[in-house]
Amino acid sequence: MKKWIYVFLALVIYFIVVSVLTLFESNADGSNIKSFSDALWYSIVTLTTVGYGDLYPVTPMGKIVGLLIIISSVGVLGYVIGEIMAKINDYMEKKNQGYWGTDFTDHYVMIGWNEFGRSVAQQILNSGKKIAIVVDSKEKLDLIKSIFETDNCFVLYSDIQNYDSFKKVNIEKAKSIFVNLSDDTETLVFILNLKKKYSNLSFIATCKNASLKDTFMSAGVNYVVPQSEVASRLVASYIFEPQVAEYTEDLITTSKSDLESDIQQYRIIDSNEFANKEYLEIFYEIKQRFNAVAIGLVSGQGLLKNPDNDHLVKSGDYLILISAGKVKSELEKFFGVLEGQ
Structure with missing residues (x-):
């Protein structure tokens, strides 16, 4: 005045x-x-x-x-x-600082930042997806911007307890929300409060205490990853079957080159020729056309790791494949959708 x-x-x-x-x-x-x-x-x-x-x-x-x-x-x-x-x-x-927001859609939102989150963000960006990261300090904001100089990464500096500010990362149009806070209790309370405002979101969280996995699931978290549990399984695998462990680690990492392989999933749309075909027939065609291997299916029944040969694949199902990076563009063109969408 x-x-x-x-x-x-x-x-x-x-x-x-x-x-x-x-x-x-x-x-x-x-x-x-x-x-x-x-x-x-x-x-x-x-x-x-x-x-x-x-x-x-x-x-x-x-x-x-x-x-x-x-x-x-x-x-x-x-x-x-x-x-x-x-x-x-x-x-x-x-x-x-991200004050003006982003128009990202079908993207991933990460709340909180640390070295573990950095690895997750790197994998998401390597797969060509978009990610919005919410941090509570300018130092973290500057660090992320110096690491990921890409249009696919948006960073918002905000108080993470200000739930209204998440509209700036277009949270309601995100595919899933990864809550990456340092403390399990803090993560649980945060998710409970956030779900009150955005009840339809898909949540993913990590927890340090594996015994809290069921608690997180009861709170409405869609997928809970106990860090120690995953690490211990991989270490044990390296001990008695190192080649299998090495292959597993390679598969769960987004391929960076044409020769590397990873696990991908593609949605079957109405116009795709695989709609209403038997799984075994699709298995052979995928191998012959793209030298990729079908290893599972996501349908209304949930995840089917090894479907029956005569299982009918329907429109809306997701086919899970192992394929090399060099055929990713061909697969996306064939299925008519991007990987994971």
Whole structure:
């Protein structure tokens, strides 16, 4: 409010000075400032430092007033430029912090950041998907932006307890939400509160204490990954079957090159020729056409790790494959959908 009072007072003083200049110059011999509009034009040209020279004061008092206008123009111009730069800097800072939001859809949202989250984000981005990350410190924001310089990664700096701010990451149109907080209790409470506001979201969470897995599931988390449990299984596999463990680790990691393989899933749409075909027939065709291996199916019955040979694959089912990176684009073209969608 004070700012606008100062602006009003400055305008009043400005018009008073212009009126005084008109008073001194309008009736003077040889003067070219004959009216208020002439004086106003002279002051504007002077304040903007254009200086056409078409109008100028000729009386001693008029020159003094003109000198005041010239001197004040430096301050006014500096103030205006400063205000413009401040607005631009404020806009850019808000943009950097994600204040203006994103229009991502069918993306993934990660809430919280640490080294584990960094690995997860890297895998998502390697697969060509989009991710929005919410952090509660500027240091983390700057770190993420320095690591992932890509249009597929959006970062929001916000208080994670401000649930309304998640609208800026278009959370309601996200495929799933990965809650990546440091404490299991904090994660559980956070999910319970977030589900009150966004009840239809799909949640994924990790927990350090494997015994809390059922608690997380009861709270409405769709998938719970106990970090120690997954790590221990992989380590045990390396101990007694290292080649299998190495292959498993490779499969669950998004392929970065044409020669690497990973596990992918593709939705069967109505127009796809696999709709209403038996699983065994699809298995052979996938192998022959793309040198990929069908290993399972997701249907209304849930995950089928090894469907019966005569199991009918229907539109809307997801076919799970092992394939090399080099045929990913061919598979997406054949199925008419992107991997995982």
